[in-house]
Amino acid sequence: MNHFDIVWLAQADLPDIPPQALLSHPEQKNHVKGAVPAIKWSGGMALVLDSRLHHDQAWVVVYRAGKTVAGLQVLHDFRHVHDIKEAANGHSMLLTDATGRQHTLELSWLSMVSGSGGAWDNLLPSGTSFMLTNGHDFLMADRDGVGMAVHVEPAAMQWQLRNGCLYNDSTGQALGLGICQKKVVGADDHWQLLPSGELVYGDGGHILCSDPVSSQVWLQARDRSVAHNAWHVQMPGLPTPSEVPEKQVNTLSLHLRVCDDFRAGSGDSISFSINEGKVTQVLASNFERGSYFEVDVDLKGTVGSTPLFIDELKSVELYQKSNGGYGPAWKMQSLDLVVNRAWTNRVVGSDNVWVEEKKDAASWRGCVNWLDWRVPGLQSPLDFAGYTYPVRFLPWLADFFKWRSYQPDKLDGVCQLIGEDKGQILAYELKTNRLIHLPPNGPGDSYTWVYTPQKSILIKAWDQALGRINYIRHSQLAGGKPVVCAGELKIGRMTLSNPVTDIIGLLNDASGHYKPDGGQCLVHVRERLEELGLDTSETRIAYREHG
Template sequence: MNSIFTGQASNSQTIDSLTVIATIENIKWAGTGTSIYISLGPTLQLQRFCETASAGETIALSIDLKKMFGRKNITLLEIQGISFHQVGRETSFGADFLNGLTLGVAGTIKSNEDDWALESVTLIANDIYSNTTFKQINKWLHAPSSHLDTVWSGQVLYTNWINSDKKPIDLNSQTYPVRWMPYIGDIMRWRSYDPSKIPGVGQLIGRLNGRLIGHQLSSGQSEQLESNTTTSSYTWVYTPEGSLIYRRWDKTNHAAYIRHSQLGSGRPVICAGEFKVIDQQLQSVISMVNDASGHYKPDGGACLRYVAEKFEALGISTEHTEWKWRDSAS
């Protein structure tokens, strides 16, 4: 995903080892007799992943970071994509067998024995962090020619990295805590820190029939997010668990405003702000996202890149979204 936030992130976790683990489907003919190559870096450098693969086999490869990325040490943010490559084989057959078949090359036919079924891919960094973006691929892969072809590729989501405790790692190596003065104000006013008990608070879960869909935490019911007016928006927080928690805010009713700290259960969050939803060509579109939060005060929009990534992961396009962030110096 092309991002306008490239270069805004601060230090991320630095690693010096990366292992890719692929599992082949345990079904008949799921393996392959030809070599598979892997690429992860920005320059499409290739490393042999395996010479052959058998049905049900789990293959682990230690990635040559120097070859893939040009350095022995990289950050998790740099692992943005992964792809497998393969050269298909052409097998010669007798004229009687070939009679009546449509051939790409005279006297040869593309063999299906190179096809294979990929079940899952897991990335392990420094033996601490793991990424299961591709835990359920379950797809037959096919090399269409006798040249080196890409047979599968995927985007590695940073938000899917977890540590050895199975907890999401802090994006940008940090989360944003509630500032002390707003926190004291919340306590003095007995504001609830349990978003599941606050009416109207939901979790954004994706798109259905062109509409943004959320899950109401208090009622357990799904809802369609309504379009905003000039005097309304949705306040939101992005939690370290990878959830986008929101609530509609009518700005003409200040007494009904729910603070970001309440949406975030009073805990640190990855990012917080507002977004607006409009109807465009019979679809709900997120027209604006910002990081305006007086309780958390995110720094200069650096965290918004991960919010954009989360939207894309939920199937919500941000092609027409306007991104705004407060000046980190203010």
């Protein structure tokens, strides 16, 4: 029986971190700054790492002999590990994240994956995609079969081990007898990578061999007296920016413009914090009206060493300290956040806010709205001759008397459309702050959507079999504000096997709260869908005729 210990390790003492993962540095008073918790036992070690690919997701990465990745387990709705301790039952570990959410991790699973539990001695990792290389080429699969290659679709070179069988990420089929892809997995289609580098098939009588010249692979009777090419596991690199939205904040800058009005400047010192943090950074001091400042935020100093993602930016606070000069109040014209020199968010627009010193408190606080983030080329507001559709009076009155919420970020299931990811339609759920794939529709359900003047498509699933129960009105999606267009859409799945292909199958202007002219506005929605990388060539457009 293994004995499990919880230790805190400095970054220099950690094994290699998979490219898709990030270290999280919890704040612990009793440990060295920058240390991370780890679970150690005889023959293995486990780290809890944040995922680079999905927000609000973490990985338990298991290392064999403390060095080689043996497998991983995905923790959904978990981020920034804060503490690890043994559970009361003595058979699992209790993991707690920065917001207090908890997961249990079975100790038997850790032993099994690392191979220290006596289950098997297999160097193929479980629970994650990996690549197999002979030192030059990679084992790959496509519709034409299995072979060796270097420059192919990344998913074609990636495999997963499930119940002892190898499945290709691109085709979804199993590697089996005759080195073909099989739809039905047999009892002998199990694979094992030995410390010698041999990739053993079935009962151990055959191994997988490859020819670096012809790129062919074949099964050959295992002969321990003959040296064969050694196979190695390699973890995939990071996806390209087109494959996954890059949301990690690598650089952050704050741009402040002071009004040019009379006496809009101040002789005071202004500092700021991010997300109501305890550490502030100097922004400006003794400035004239019309001044403009650009300040690079010291991320490590203001928000700590824990990786920060763009949707975790919630607020900016300004603090004012009197220098005994003129003032004390000053007038702010605009305040913008810029992430990674690309994403921009106007926290203050044309409000021309007066700011003055408050004792022991922030002088001003601005909320960072996720829907207000913009990227280059998509920053300018829409201009359809200035025409948008307001909520009609009688539907608005019904919303008012029935206390319907006009806060879309507080409503369950409301999402902002993001784009395409691995053949599926990707969206960002506002309430839970996470990325999700929108499922395709059946005959009895659809999606309600609005298109805002800020180029956001907000969407909510509607099960029509439930009638108006839990139905979210278009006015609620838009927060009661005017829209460019509104209606319903259906997502259709073009293929049932891997890789899947989802499309917008139907797009209409069915909205009683706004009653838009689909003949005029749906074309702009279609353009926006194409900007997001969605294929609209098969989309059927339907709208009411307006006389």
